[in-house]
Amino acid sequence: MSKGLALHWRLIPQRYNLVGTECLKCGRKFFPTRQLCPECRRAGDIKEVKFSGEGEIYSYTIIHTPPEGFDFMKPYALGIIKLVEGPLVTAQLVDCKPEDLEIGKRVELVFRKIIADGSSGIIRYGYKFKLKD
């Protein structure tokens, strides 16, 4: 099913620049953005915050059976990254060998192409992570 451009366009700040939110009342930070703090709910005070893109590997896997559209890059590494500011994000791990990956290793954000909608469709970009050391 073909989809509209706005679906991707409205997420550009988050996907290109790792812009999330924080609740000024309780200090919790969120990525992706949330309109409501799950702790303070309507009493919370939500503001945008840009994350540094620094973090460490919390868990990882190597995907050998990808979904449609990701076939050309298989196998690829996927991780859950714990950002230094606290939130966890899911992202591909690139420029590394599977045997180099380990829980706790430091990583940093890189800006990459994620997937293209066919040969003439939208090219979607976003963050991936690479090993820092």
Place this chain on the structure above:
Amino acid sequence: MSRKVAIIGIGMTKFGELWNKRYRDLITEAGADAIKDAGIEGEDIQGLYIGSMSPGLFAGQEHIGALVADYSGLSGIPATRIEAACASGGLALREAYLTIKSGAMDIVVAGGVEKMTDVTTSSATIALMGAGDQEWEAFKGVTFPSLYALMARRHMAEYGTTIEQISQVAVKSHHNASLNPHAQFPFKVTSEQVMNSAIIADPLRLLHCSPITDGAAAVVLASEEKAKRLVDDPIWIIGSSSATDTIALHDRKSLSRMDSTIIASKKAYKETKIKPEDIDFAEVHDCFSIAEILAIEGLSFCKLGDGGKITENGETEIDGRIPINPSGGLKGKGHPVGATGIAQAVEATLQLRGKAGKRQIKDSENALIHNVGGSGATTVIHILKRG
């Protein structure tokens, strides 16, 4: 809310790649079997709840309530589709239960159905990923096996769980499935076969993953008064609970336990005054082998972190301390996602009636069934008791 609710009829199709059967054929067949088993007539049925995860993507069909009522010859009665990813069936059962419990109706059918093999594997993978977070997981190339692989990796790191222990879950499921004529894979596998099967999402391999399956299941529920009048062996639903967690795995408090299961099971144990050690067997949601380990820990059949060990020790086998998935589970029996929660109720009822054939668990009185949606964002639990 004091009325008791019983399962008085059960039905299910063979699970597998059923190329000659349509979506509507599957659920009609399971429903007709359940109604026949209950010894009632179509006119007795006051309402339908159908669990189905993604018929729109798998079969291009929505508006499932009306479709199922129509092809069951029941047009006119209210019929509602319930969706909570792979927990759709369990939640349909819960809605049917609550409808009778509330006094709104006396006889209700809860069904579950999925027709998954009409699309390619990669399209099915995309449909199933709808159970996760489209914007922040699927967009990154995440698959469902990879989410459970991320959990497995944490469980192994935090508790020292081994791939051999995780593989033993699949070995046991296949052994049980070999005793179940409805199972998609009624054959045994060895630990070596599991650990040498194709890698799907490291450390999980093909034989750690439940399959893509067509199938349907249905149960007839009745109020105490009707149940006692209609059948000799009602199986009582004495507890029903459900809990949610964050949609994305990365927002969970922990990846090495399933909090929705812990919350729902505590509620169910409290409501029924039944303790984990009073449960004689359980059908749990082993969509991936690591999921069974998370399930049995979350249900307090062992301490957090000990799920691999008790599996390795044989405690979860049919003749073990706490038999898990005598049906073969999602791994061996098959996993037509919307049907799974209802198929668990079918197995538990068969066992409690003492009619489970070669896989019969001796002298069981209390059973627990556990159905999970997505990577754990929904858990639905029911506790069943023999008359």
